Amino acid sequence: MTRLRAEGLTLGYDDRAVVSGLDVDILDGKVTAIVGANACGKSTLLRGLARLLKPRAGAVHLDGTPMSAMSTVDVAKVLGLLPQSPVAPDGVTVADLVSRGRYPHQGWFRRWTGEDHEAVARALDATGTADLASRPLHQLSGGQRQRVWVAMALAQDTDLLLLDEPTTFLDINHQVELLRLLRTLNRESGRTIVAVLHDLNLASRFCDHIIAMADGRIVAEGAPGEVITAELVGKVFGLACVIVDDPVAGTPIVVPA
Template sequence: MRLTVEDVRVGYEDKTIVHDLSMCIPDGKITTIIGSNGCGKSTLLKAMTRVIAPQAGQIMLDGKAIAQINTKELARQLAFLPQNPDSSGGLLVEELVSYGRFPYQKGFGNLSKKDKEIIQWALNVTQTEEFRDQSLDSLSGGQRQRVWIALSLVQDTDIIFLDEPTTYLDMAHQLEVLELLQKLNKEEGKTIIMVLHDLNQAARFSDFVIALSNGRLIQAGIPEEVITPEVLEEVFHIDAVIGKDPRTEKPMCITYNLLKGEKNHEKINIPNAYTTHPPLGSVFQQ
């Protein structure tokens, strides 16, 4: 495990958001953090990327606390795409993407041949090369998100953090972004750590899932161990029916009810109906 969280407590002023959390992030895999709004997902991501400092505990990268790693050196190892990236200020796509090479430059030096090759590679792999001379503001939401991912790739890090990379995107663009991240993981060996709200997307695209509730770790493991009625009840306070995605065999939340008072323990046995005959227009259609 290259990246570990050891007894970390994170908060703002007198309010603790993440409580004494410990976990290991699998190397070379896609890890997704799930949980309700305000449970500490984004705060944990910021602590793991040194955007904010823990109140206690430490984040370790290759056995060394990230607090002790030089800023430029850390930027060569970790890339972080926040939920709402700062405005591009009218920058052209290629200009914005080139900023990812800053950790490798001395002073305000010009881009080297290697820098330009990596920028071209990132534009190609994210399929944004055709936009290189356009303003970021002129692109669609899905196109802009791919450009921001290209910026992260240009940092040439082994580990990429993304906070809700599919926010505000329609279903097709969400799938486009997640398939890109999956491709980067499988073909480029990138370790991906992201926050997602959609449970079925988390199950479908993740090798490892971490479930948080009120800043505490509830369950961590492969999707089959985390996307379960019991875990979802504790994390989201819902009564969920879990089946299997007929295309991926990953767990899938078919339906759910809010829990009010005593839970109705009646089990609804309907997954086979969905896995055998998916309804037209369902989420199985692409």
């Protein structure tokens, strides 16, 4: 049994169900990508897995317990999420922002401890943002800024980390850099990582497992080589294409026909 799993999960906004009756197991210690066309419910699923949306039906289980029965701060010690567009206060410095990731580990009267200090330092080092520690966030480039946000999520020190479209506003170089970073984090510390991604080629290249969604349902799931086929891309994205092998890694590449 995996640590994070959803059973019969139905999620939605207002009176519209976006995800309905979905079962999913998030593989422990792997990097998983959730892919699909716009508005297929992939971000909704991620938000549901991170208890940001209350299930209409079904449940999300964390370590065998329904999340709705756990205190939110206990969930936050195990499961982190970087949302699509986090907000930073005006002029906040990198060190200050990353430190705020320690929130779930602090109590009403518990002061900042050596453990907090080390977690923040580890997060800065892992993301290569230690040199930026005293700089204001708004002065950084998009790529640097995204790495700082990842550092904030890392400072939370969770075994599972979910990211909602972490590469969307980055150029190709920074996209690759960020995905490499996620994979390194996974390989070195065994963290389970789930990211909503748009680029199928990059998802295939850097992730162990792909979940393809359409209309709020999971259409296919498995290793990139098994999942990314011309048939699936046609079905999920409505795009006619040819799949070729990545000359470097041998993973599938989608070429529009």
